[in-house]
Amino acid sequence: MKHRSVTFGIRRVFAAATVVALLGTSANAEGPTFAVRAKGYVDPDGEVVRNVTLLVEDGKIKKIGKRVRAPKDWIVLNRSGEYLAPGLVEIHSAVGAMRRTGEAANSIEAGADAADLFNQYHHDFDRAARAGITTIVLAPSSAHLVGGVTAVVKTGGSDHENRVVSPGPLKLSLTAQAFAQERVPTSLQGALATLRDMIATARANKDDASPFAHWARGETAAIVDVEDAATLRILARFAREHSLKCIALHANEAADRIEDAQSLGMPVILGTYEFHDPFRYTRVPGLLEKAGVAVAFTSEPPRYAPELLRVGAAIAMSEGMSRKAALAGMTSVPAGIVGLSNRIGSIEVGKDADFIVMDGDPLRLSSRVEEVFIGGERVFDWKAESERSASGVR
């Protein structure tokens, strides 16, 4: 019974979204087209610009600013008490995954694609959207030395078929989890020896156009789970040795390994942060920022609550990170990691109309996500949801 009612609830959310989509569609454009008047918006530098109007045409941002006027026949949403913030980007998750996120038999699954492993109708996408996350990167599990290619997915929108936006970077793991299995390699030294061989093979064969070969030749970056400080240093040396681009994941222990994170020359992914985390973890984002290393946060849904993405950025800020960098860690930095800076990560003309309506600063944890728009489609409406639950209908 419970399962049925949940499904029904999701249908209601989608139905609401579709209504908005229909209302917002003007005669000559295909996607949602409308204007939003807001009390302010968070600009690409993280500053709040007051009293703005946002024009969305065909699911893209057409204009944003103080002196922008909506064309006459357009629907105008009046949000003059609220703020607009860019949709958040979750860089490492397994939302919608159907059971395991990797084949158990082999440690190397360079051909695996996370786009094949998830259910785009899964209710965890709605949960992520509710937390303000509009784009999510699905990653193969860290139980594999080479897990496969990640997939960049929007968390909502009526067009389920086109939810996968693009393939993301390759995912690797050097954690103990990847080795404590009944298969080779069984150790970190075995893993790096295997990678050395694979890299040499990929470099010898210039025609190899697989994602692994591109990474092996230093053309693309890969996300590498490092788990702890010692592994981060080992990765830094390995990356130097082979001129590889590596984005260290879970570098939370990097407090006394800042120079290693720096030497990778790439952004670093930190998380999942919770309130009980020790100071030596929570001060890492601020230290990395000072050292000129870009930081992206992750909340790793569905294992942890997607709301922890904002919590992580807020904790980092309270321990010394700048507001701009904390916001970028949930928006533009992860957007850059997946190579979609031209489409997502900020409210700018020409980008996808992925934004959230909040009743306050997104970095204040008391601020509520009131509405979430993806490609101009409203996928979450807090008022409608709370009214439904008040009436007992789910």
Add this chain to the structure above:
Amino acid sequence: MRTSMHHNPTSRSIVAIATLAVALGSSTFAFGQDEASNIDSGFLFIKAGRVYVSPDRSIEDGCIIVRDGKIEEIGQRAAKPEGARVIDLSEGTLTAGLIDANLSAEILATYRGPENETECIPHLRVLDAFDAGDPMLERLAAGGVTTVYVGPEPSSVIGSQGAILRTGGPIEERVIHAARGVKATIGREPIFRDGFNRGPFGRVSFMTRRPTTRMGLVWTVRKSFHDAHALARGEDTGSRGEGSPTDEAIPILQGILKGDVPLRIQARQLLDIQTAFRIGQEFGLDFILEEGTEAPRCIEAIKANNVPVIYGPIYDYPRGFRASSGEVDRRRLSGATELLDAGVTLALSAGDLAADAPLAEQASFAMRYGMTRKQALAAVTTTPAKILGLGEAAGKLERGAGANLVLWTGEPFEATTRAALVIVNGHVVFDRTEEGETK
């Protein structure tokens, strides 16, 4: 500028007790060195009661100038240069930094363990499995060790390649050789560990390795070199079968056969040492003998085969596998001295013994059982440098060479002596002189 704490015997013994207390009582002792490693004053004028330029030559009331990471001047009466930090320890001595030629990776805090895929993994690097900034290395530095060879633990019959590292200074300067030398083990340790890696009730899993007997172990060594040798000569080994080395291992094994890759064999009992000789003769292999507990029982054979020995660790009572296996029942505390006196090339090593100044302690033990200070100093400086192929200047104090040195509070390897100042490749990594302590 004299370090006032060592004026009289009473304060000296207080210091010794305090050192012992710190060493025994507190793990923060090791981690506390993090701050010391940041001290890098660079330009130093050090005076000491005696300077051991090399094991054979010492200078009374000598001094040494370190600038830009190098030993700029060394002698009896060098003038104090302008702007240098002065360290004057008239009852102290200066030696080259100690070199441990056989440190077991197992004692490192960040070490991630061996590969269980096969018993023959010479294509793997032990350096891939630990952090070059491991806190244990800094702890060794505080005990006067400036260079180490880190090898794998004896869990594989033919293990991974070891690394030669500096124990301190900037991380990017620490690795001297990323992969140098392969360790094979002839003895019961790989068998024991293989039995140990079974599941509950002896369940055999993917992780369970062979061999399970000593003859199986020797067969694995012989089969590995046989296949490498046959393939090098272009012989068709056909389907090489189970227990054969993998394709990745073959080039390294062939490197050992050609003499390009140093081979190190850990063997404790006489039987195991003789087996190592036999395999060496069969394949024309030169090797370095590690541990060699019963080597004093076959001194003539060691000399005839011209095998250098990295002897030790020396201990009163064995623990762990050594105790339970009975492999060291015929140990002799005077063994190292007997080998040296017979003319064997011998270096001392603390191996897998964790202590606060393990190598100095080994030299101290060796001296207690007959070794002269000169011999002991050579066994922890110039001889391991030679065995590791670190070049002529290594293990000595030489003008123009990189500064790896230790200022001791008294004669080196005395029980009451400890390191006061340690410089690794020109970087002050440990400083307990008066000035350092107050920092």
